[in-house]
Amino acid sequence: MGDCRPLGFLIGLPFAFVSLILSLVGAVVWTIGSVLTCLCPCCICCAGIANLAVSLVKLPIKIIQWFIDLIPC
Template sequence: MSCCCGDDCQCRPLGFLLGLPFALVALLLSIVGVIIWIVGITLSCLCPCCICVTVIVELALALIKAPFSVMKWFTEQIPC
């Protein structure tokens, strides 16, 4: 049987290769997200009354997950 034999195909090398440059940009954003997350966690520990810091930490977590989201999106767009 081939790698892509049904609707539940997970092997899409073309989508992976096309998504690599965008994933690298998302990786840089992820590094920025880690820095924002560290600063935000520190600020939320120092002043837990600031609710806006929590929103910034949630945004940083979304930036950290960005490379995985980008690669998943690209591989889903390219059919087998």
């Protein structure tokens, strides 16, 4: 079965739910940052905000993988 760690998945679900909400906020911020970067390409801070938002969008997957890796089989 290799990498079977269902307990880590179940323990990580509440934290993944919270990070899912954060990722939705990140998606909104990314959209706004992308529009601002297209309108005014000289604003380098908008690109940084968009990159931060992309990392927020990826957060639920990272948290679930982190919890699964912490729990031994």
